[in-house]
Amino acid sequence: MAGKVAVVTGAASGIGLAVAEALAGQGHRVVLADVSEEAGREHAGRLGGLFVKSDLSKREACRELIVAAAAEYGSVDILVNNAGVQHVCPVEEFPEEKWDFMISLMLTAPFLLTRYAWPYMKQNGWGRIVNISSVHGLRASEFKSAYISAKHGMMGLTKTTALEGGAHGITVNAICPAYVRTPLVDNQIESQAQTHGIPREAVISDIMLKKAAIKRLIEPGEIGAAVLFLCSDAAACMTGSDLTIDCGWTAA
Numbered sequence: 001m002a003g004k005v006a007v008v009t010g011a012a013s014g015i016g017l018a019v020a021e022a023l024a025g026q027g028h029r030v031v032l033a034d035v036s037e038e039a040g041r042e043h044a045g046r047l048g049g050l051f052v053k054s055d056l057s058k059r060e061a062c063r064e065l066i067v068a069a070a071a072e073y074g075s076v077d078i079l080v081n082n083a084g085v086q087h088v089c090p091v092e093e094f095p096e097e098k099w100d101f102m103i104s105l106m107l108t109a110p111f112l113l114t115r116y117a118w119p120y121m122k123q124n125g126w127g128r129i130v131n132i133s134s135v136h137g138l139r140a141s142e143f144k145s146a147y148i149s150a151k152h153g154m155m156g157l158t159k160t161t162a163l164e165g166g167a168h169g170i171t172v173n174a175i176c177p178a179y180v181r182t183p184l185v186d187n188q189i190e191s192q193a194q195t196h197g198i199p200r201e202a203v204i205s206d207i208m209l210k211k212a213a214i215k216r217l218i219e220p221g222e223i224g225a226a227v228l229f230l231c232s233d234a235a236a237c238m239t240g241s242d243l244t245i246d247c248g249w250t251a252a
């Protein structure tokens, strides 16, 4: 199974980049979408793929991304909904425009991209959609209302579309990681260190890994490997599921 057309959002950095690298490494044609142009172009060039500059919080950009992928490669077979941001703030102070942005980017965009990619997958009788949710799609933590609402919503989208895709050879699954070593987490480490007046190492060990049985950050490549598995024939009967990679956080 190689040579599929794979669209990965938020692919200029972190998990999305690792996913694009893993898919390209298996011989798939990758379409990297990101608002960050310089890094996105550089990585797409290195991977022999296409870069599409996209602010996916905008509806039209979601449509244009799928149109661009299909225009270049003729189809969309794999969709990895990954782009996301975090904002940590008590609910009574949470900026309303930030809520709108995060829900647009992390819930509405995955819906729209699924909707626009669906006809290609249906026509081919084969499709793989992987939604990069979070352990916060399964559990809550305080001060992350928009993020956790979007990720819980993404779990509902995953299950609903999995039911609809079954008859068409389309599987839809979510991956729910705990803390992965990426710029998104690095920024949180820095801000929490300042907020609490403690060293970065203490933020990692005492806050981020407090609930984990395995006391380390997850590497982005480990999420890339999980996406490859979900796209493989071995996972053909996995759909509507959450693949939890959380170092044991939710086992307790």
Ligand SMILES: NC(=O)c1ccc[n+]([C@@H]2O[C@H](COP(=O)([O-])OP(=O)(O)OC[C@H]3O[C@@H](n4cnc5c(N)ncnc54)[C@H](O)[C@@H]3O)[C@@H](O)[C@H]2O)c1
Binding pocket: 009, 010, 011, 012, 013, 014, 015, 016, 033, 034, 035, 036, 054, 055, 056, 057, 082, 083, 084, 085, 105, 132, 133, 134, 135, 176, 177, 178, 179, 180, 181, 182, 183, 184, 185
């Ligand atoms: N890092 C973690 O610990 C962790 C854990 C669980 C889930 N996740 C999820 O994984 C996904 C990727 O996170 P990451 O840690 O790799 O972060 P990251 O910051 O390294 O990468 C996110 C990418 O999304 C892009 N992006 C931001 N706004 C965008 C927009 N409007 N349109 C298009 N692209 C946009 C950024 O430019 C960036 O390249 C997110 O959905 C995040 O919620 C991350």
